[in-house]
Amino acid sequence: MAALGPLSRTARLGCNLCRKHRLVFNRNLQRRGIASCIDPSYGLSEEQKEFQKVAFDFAANEMAPHMAEWDQKEIFPVETMRKAAQLGFGGIYVQPEVGGSGLSRLDTSIIFEALSTGCVSTTAYISIHNMCAWMIDTFGNNEQRERFCPDLCSMEKFxxxxxxxxxxxxxxxxxxxxxxxxxxxxxxxxxxxxxxxxxxxxxxxxxxxxxxxxxxxxxxxxxxxxxxxxxxxxxxxxxxxxxxxxxxxxxxxxxxxxxxxxxxxxxxFNIAMKGLNGGRINIASCSLGAAHASVLLARDHLLVRKQFGETLANNQFLQFKLAEMATKLVASRLLVREAATALQQSRADAVSLCSMAKLFVTDECFNICNQALQMHGGYGYLKDYAVQQFVRDIRVHQILEGTNEVMRMIISRNLLTES
The missing domain is CATH 2.40.110.10 (Butyryl-CoA Dehydrogenase, subunit A, domain 2)
Incomplete structure (x- = not known):
């Protein structure tokens, strides 16, 4: 992906999170899951690790510091998204001859997961924009591709x-x-x-x-x-x-x-459904990023918050809850990456796997974020803490790109019609 380049490491100010919480949040994103059991880079190629790092750094430096402000003031962060497009994130799986990055569905999932640790809402829009650009690139004629795709990939147009x-x-x-x-x-x-x-x-x-x-x-x-x-x-x-x-x-x-x-x-209708197969992986990937960030926030809160004379991290019930969250996070990530690979390879099970990924991952990742909020106690309900925004932003993932009830219909239909 030739568009990748160095990023400014100066975190911007301006969000409504308290300074201490903002710094902890950004540091955790840059460490990208220091607990080895949830490290999202395991199993990736060196090239994938590189653009994953670029996406994580962009999330930490350009998105997370503004996440709360964008939410509270309802700001559509056009210039930030154009910076993301300069890194190749405006047309991730669009062909290079019309300005895209030409990456795979798995590569795309890795990028959206990382970006969502900085702002789910903005990344989710970027994923929809990418889906539209891909539809024009895939189903358009050469004149249409050359007319629309370059400006979409650069995010000069949305x-x-x-x-x-x-x-x-x-x-x-x-x-x-x-x-x-x-x-x-x-x-x-x-x-x-x-x-x-x-x-x-x-x-x-x-x-x-x-x-x-x-x-x-x-x-x-x-x-x-x-x-x-x-x-x-x-x-x-x-x-x-x-x-x-x-x-x-x-x-x-x-x-x-x-x-x-x-x-x-x-x-x-065929175009719409083919677009949605990828869109379901994309939105599940955005849920992964929210869940990953929420696990880190919950872990750090348990390590510092004291009740009854000791830190919450010493409470076995909460230890077990954190273990369940981590397990569901990793299981979700594996399912998304398998579905992305199946779609890329046009496998017979691709539609069902995309539906499974969307169903399982959006449900489980919402539960992870919600449990992280619970672990924060009353603090989790304050808008000074990022965990509540992750909960609010990914709730809709269980509805859009086909409701999770429809995902159950698709999966069961596939099972019941097989001979």
Whole structure:
């Protein structure tokens, strides 16, 4: 990844964490899991360890010091993300000839896990942006790839993924947003809900209905900001993920050139699902980063907090809880990396493994973060402590990219239809 380079080691100020806690938090991130049993670099190649270190350092120096401020002031950190793009993180698995880094799905997971230790919300948006860039790179023609991908990979422009609608969430094939062909344009009408980056981003990868009912009637259009007929709803107030804006995206007789269609008519649902397979690994990887950081925060709190005359680290119940958290973290990481490898190799079990990873890892990592908050006692409920933000930011991971209930449907369907 040629874009990788040295990073400034000057941690920026400006977040609302107390200075002592901020310094401890950043030091722990830079040590990257000094407890060998949860070291995320085990089993990686030397090259993977290098870009993992770059991602961890970026998380510690450029993201963690601002994480609380971005959350509380709902700041979309455009310039920080563009710095990440200079390191190759704007198009991690996009092909190099259009500006991407050309890395594997496993490499991508390693990077998103590391970045999420600094800010889950921002990294999760970067993962969605990467998914959109990959969809254009993979399903677009050469003209589309050359027109859109370089600016997306540099994050000069930002992308949003538009599938969910007010009336179709888990049942994505029932979407109603329509695109009627008129000359050399599609006339787009309808709305999309819960769109990450909506209103602040430049490129919208939109699933819409160009044919009859069901998945075969769905196509994929790239809609650019500023297109007449494109507008946005109010900025949503959310429990977490506050460093990325969320709005409805609305189309009212929005004329989109036919040249902005990705693939053939009727291919949109297939494009959407292939994008989501990778998106599920990406979001699970973001959960891993939150859980890894939370284990370190819990461990350090147990080592310094005293009750009944001794540190909490001497309490066997809490020792066992910490051991369970570490075990579930490592098990989750192994599952994500196996799923990423399966997807990269286009294995027959890839879809099921991506669903398993999304189901198991987002559930278990939320439990890890929640237990870490519990170990902090009343302090864990204060916004001066990062652990509460990890809990809030990863709760939505059990809902988006296909709810965990839908993941159970996909996995069980695979098992029950095998002969």
């Amino acid at each position: 992308a949003s993924y538009c599938l969910t609608e007010p009336g179709s969430g888990s049942d994505a094939a029932s979407l109603l947003t329509s695109a009627r062909l008129k000359g050399d344009h599609y006339i787009l009408n309808g709305s999309k809900a819960f769109i990450s980056g909506g209103g602040d981003t430049d490129v919208y990868v939109v699933m819409c209905r160009t044919g009859g009912k069901g998945p075969k009637g769905i196509s994929c259009l790239v809609v650019e900001k500023g297109t007449p007929g494109l507008s946005f709803g109010k900025k949503e107030k959310k429990v977490g993920w506050n460093s990325q804006p969320t709005r409805a995206v609305i189309f009212e007789d929005c004329a989109v050139p036919v040249t902005n269609r990705l693939g053939a008519e009727g291919q949109g």
